[in-house]
Amino acid sequence: MSKSKIQNKKSKVRTKVGIAGMTPKKPRQEILFQPRIGIIGIGGGGGSVVGEIAKIIHRKRLPHLNKIKFVVANVDYQAIKMAPKQAGTFYFGKEITRGLGCGMSPQLGEKSALQDKKSIEKLLKNCDFCIFISCLGGGTGSGATPVFAEVAKSLGILSLGIFTLPFSFEGSERGKIARNSLEKIKPNVNAFAIIPNQRIFKIIDQKTPIHKSLSAMNNVLVKILEGFIETLYAPGLINLDFSDFKAVLEKESQLTYLNSQEFSGVNRTEKAAEAVLNNPLMNYDISGVQGMLFNIVGSKDMKMSEVEGISKKIESYNPRAKIIFGVMQGNQHHGKIKITLIAVGCGAKEKPKLKKKRAKKTTLKPGEEKQEIEKQGSTAKETLKGPAGLKKEEVAQVAAVEAPAKKEAGPKTIKKKKRTEKIEIIKKTNIRRNALDLHKQAEEDEKKVLE
Known part of the structure; x- marks a missing residue:
């Protein structure tokens, strides 16, 4: 091999290796932060809602689904096995419930979640934004959801809760459990939305089957979550991103309204x-x-x-x-x-103007009340003097206003009666005086006759 060829090979090796201790520069790539979202259904009701939402959203093949994690969390092993493949599962409390449900005992649900608190931390720690979905009023959802929310808060994760309340026909005990659970959840979430199950009758008719009725509610939530995904990940003319979500949701315990149409x-x-x-x-x-x-x-x-x-x-x-x-x-x-x-x-x-007016009305002094009643009475009389042809409602309103005025008219009629009584007394006294005069006149006439 010639010397020239050997020198060329050496030069090529040098260019590949470069200077000792230095690596060749790579072109800079701008890294855009994309939040990781965890949508977690806790308990039987919440798990079934999240499972169906996961199926619908994966079917639509929305972009950036790799950044969204759907999880069904439950103590009931049968419910875990029935979860769809589009959603992950989180099985907890197995040593306490032994694979069974909590039987409408929130205390059992809370105990199960506390036992696996470290596992919950591992589940949530990779999330930037958590959406907890739970049907309150039962055991697992009502008892475990406050623990999940508390863990998210301790990890500094932005959280939103979407909670349903029991039907009215489910009894007062379930309603009480739901309210108590909600009070425990509120301080540990940034925002929460409430959906009473009874409102489902606003979007279905009497002939709608049960499974379609529940799906109707889930479809509304699907639209909302689709809107969130589009807003967070898709670029716009006036762009919104995760920092805007954080700016709005920065406080805690905020009642939240959600919709997408x-x-x-x-x-x-x-x-x-x-x-x-x-x-x-x-x-x-x-x-x-x-x-x-x-x-x-x-x-x-x-x-x-x-x-x-x-x-x-x-x-x-x-x-x-x-x-x-x-x-x-x-x-x-x-x-x-x-x-x-x-x-x-x-x-x-807040309606400060209306409140001030009401306060003034309630704090009127007795003398001022009488003046106001007299004013109302005078206005009522003026309306009665006006043109005929008033409607029945208007006549009734005038009569109602005039009623207090009639009470004031009472003393005047009494005065008239007193006057009439005085006149009658005077007449009676006059009659008595005339009779005496006649009697005296008769005696004088008799004397004259005797004389």
Whole structure:
């Protein structure tokens, strides 16, 4: 081999190895943080809800499913075996319940979760955002969910709870268990949404079979979770990401409103905005809301005026609230508009003006009350003097206002009676005086006659 060839080989080896102690530079790749979401169904009811949601969402082949973990958590081994393959399983409390359920004993559910607390920590530690779904009122869900929430809080994980309450026909004891469990859960979650099972009759009719009725409720939750996934992972014109979720959900124990709706055709904006603000499964709205995050998704023909109309309608519930919104366009929403809304801090209906007026009315002094009654009486008399042809309701209202005035009219009639009595007395005295005069006149006449 010639010297030139040997030198060429050596130079190639040098370029590959490079300078001793140094590695060749690789092009920098920007790493975008994508949150890992854990959707965990606790107990029999919560597990069945999450199992069905997992099947539907995997069937739709939504993007970024590798970042979402569906888990069915239960003490009942039979329920664990029945979980769908699209969801993982977490079997706990086997040494206490021995594979059976908790038999409507929240104490047993709590004890089972506490025994496997370290295992729960391992389950949750890789999550950035946990969504706990549980049907309160039983043993496992009501007893174990507070423990799961407490572990998530101790790990600094953002958490949202979606909890159902028992049907009215399930009895007062289940309702009491559900309320007590909810009070334990609240301090350990950032936000929670309540769905009374009784509200299911708002979305089904009397002929709907049981399995379809339960699926109807799950389909509403599927739409909401789809909206969350789209908002968190898909880029938009006005982009939303996990930091926006954290900004809205940063506090604790916040009553939360959730909904996602999509409409097409004429008046799609008005229909979508109206529907997203009226979730039939929740018995509360976003009145008094403290923070809102909503994402508007549409096709490329979506107009700025449509975005403005939707935003104004949502913002009108509390203009002073923390509002974060996003806008996204995509071909998969051709001719449609979709709104996903999460509102926290609901239920604080503040109406200071009305309260002040009511306070003034209740703190009137006795003298002021009489003056007010006299005013009402005078206004009622004026309305009666007005043109005829009043409606029955108006006449009744006038009569009701006039009633107190009649009470005041009482003393006047008494005075008249006293006057009439005086007149009668005077007449009687006059009559008596005339009789005496006549008697005297008669005696004088008799004397005259005798004389």
